[in-house]
Amino acid sequence: MANIVEVRDLSVTFKTSEGLVYAVSGVNLDLAEGKTLALxxxxxxxxxxxxxxxxxxxxxxxxxxAGQITVAGQDVLSLGGKALGDLRGKEIAMVFQEPMLAxxxxxxxxxxxxxxxVRHEGCSYQAGRDRALEMMECVQIPSPRKRxxxxxxxxxxxxxxxxxxxxxxxxxxxxxxxxxxTTALDATVQIQVLLLLRxxxxxxxxxxxxxxxxxxxxxxxxxxxxxxxxGRIIEQGPVDTVMTNPWHPYTQGLLGATVYPDMDRExxxxxxxGAPPQLYRQITECAFAPRCxxxxxxxxxxLPPPMxxxxxxxxxxxxxxxxxxxxxxxxxPS
Numbered sequence: 374m375a376n377i378v379e380v381r382d383l384s385v386t387f388k389t390s391e392g393l394v395y396a397v398s399g400v401n402l403d404l405a406e407g408k409t410l411a412l413x414x415x416x417x418x419x420x421x422x423x424x425x426x427x428x429x430x431x432x433x434x435x436x437x438x439a440g441q442i443t444v445a446g447q448d449v450l451s452l453g454g455k456a457l458g459d460l461r462g463k464e465i466a467m468v469f470q471e472p473m474l475a476x477x478x479x480x481x482x483x484x485x486x487x488x489x490x491v492r493h494e495g496c497s498y499q500a501g502r503d504r505a506l507e508m509m510e511c512v513q514i515p516s517p518r519k520r521x522x523x524x525x526x527x528x529x530x531x532x533x534x535x536x537x538x539x540x541x542x543x544x545x546x547x548x549x550x551x552x553x554x555t556t557a558l559d560a561t562v563q564i565q566v567l568l569l570l571r572x573x574x575x576x577x578x579x580x581x582x583x584x585x586x587x588x589x590x591x592x593x594x595x596x597x598x599x600x601x602x603x604g605r606i607i608e609q610g611p612v613d614t615v616m617t618n619p620w621h622p623y624t625q626g627l628l629g630a631t632v633y634p635d636m637d638r639e640x641x642x643x644x645x646x647g648a649p650p651q652l653y654r655q656i657t658e659c660a661f662a663p664r665c666x667x668x669x670x671x672x673x674x675x676l677p678p679p680m681x682x683x684x685x686x687x688x689x690x691x692x693x694x695x696x697x698x699x700x701x702x703x704x705x706p707s
Contacts, residue, residue, distance in 0.1 A: 377548055377580045378404035378427065378465075383440035385422050385431070385604075395652045396422045397604045400440075404548070409574060409581040411595035411612060413588065413627070417649055419604040420584045421470075424550045427582075428461050445547050463493045466546040468570075470553045472537035476525040482536045483509075483521030486543050493544045508539035512569060531562035535569070542573065549574065549581045555590070567594060588631045592616055600624050603650055603660035610685035620687040622665045622695055659690065667695045 385397040397419045404410050412420045425431055426438055442449040445464045469475045487501030509517035512535040555563040571594050574581045583594050591598050599609040608621040619625045626645040647664040662672040671690050679688045
């Protein structure tokens with residue numbers, strides 16, 4: 374199966390008043406056509422930075438991006454001007470974490486969706502409005518014709534998120550990036566939005582990258598998962614395999630700190646000690662070593678190439694020893 378997204382050796386560095394921030398280092402990703410990849414990890418691990426890099430959304434005067442990004446056969450880092458604008462929205466689109474920040478508060482939701490359609494398809498304003506209505510019906514917004522003329526602040530959080538999805542899908546992109554789209558919603562609405570995204574992805578034949586720090590969400594929506602820590606992908610593979618038999622100690626820690634529906638009520642969660650590192654220097658050793666229960670002196674040396682076995686990858690100098698130690702120690706849902 375062909376890849377719709379290919380990322381090779383992606384590094385993203387930000388210029389700040391406190392110095393350079395090495396937010397992403399050496400990321401490699403593949404997304405197959407029609408598949409969903411879940412990108413998981415703690416806040417600050419580089420998930421959103423990676424996603425915005427796929428669309429070149431970072432401020433160019435403060436950001437240095439190196440590596441290669443290919444979306445639908447196009448070299449994203451070589452595009453500029455109109456070509457980059459044509460890519461965004463048409464080939465690849467994004468559902469942001471907070472829709473109130475994505476919509477312009479002084480224009481109606483319907484006008485904003487119609488504007489995107491007119492820009493990319495060169496159709497009339499009325500045709501854009503018709504597409505906006507079609508997409509709002511598709512994402513199951515109640516009274517969609519009435520909501521076309523609503524301003525963002527006149528909608529509930531769940532309805533705004535659905536409108537954000539309608540905006541992202543209005544030009545039927547080949548790739549959808551969903552950056553923690555359920556974080557600001559209550560539990561019931563979260564489930565509705567997750568089910569909606571999964572249904573739309575299958576119905577429209579899109580490929581999707583779903584960013585989350587919730588292991589349960591990754592299991593629910595994804596075919597494959599990539600685990601990020603301190604700007605690097607430290608484990609990757611089929612979601613069922615990774616979640617039932619994690620290799621990297623960080624993945625094991627995430628699963629050990631997760632609540633599952635069938636968990637014994639007396640069971641205690643095991644928190645990961647410490648905190649993620651500051652990224653004001655280029656980390657060449659294992660960034661998780663200071664928090665890892667299996668760390669040895671060798672972990673403080675430069676990282677070796679990732680270990681790849683079949684359709685799985687992990688970065689740990691003690692593999693497969695650590696994976697074997699934890700094989701029966703982590704309980705995951707069936």
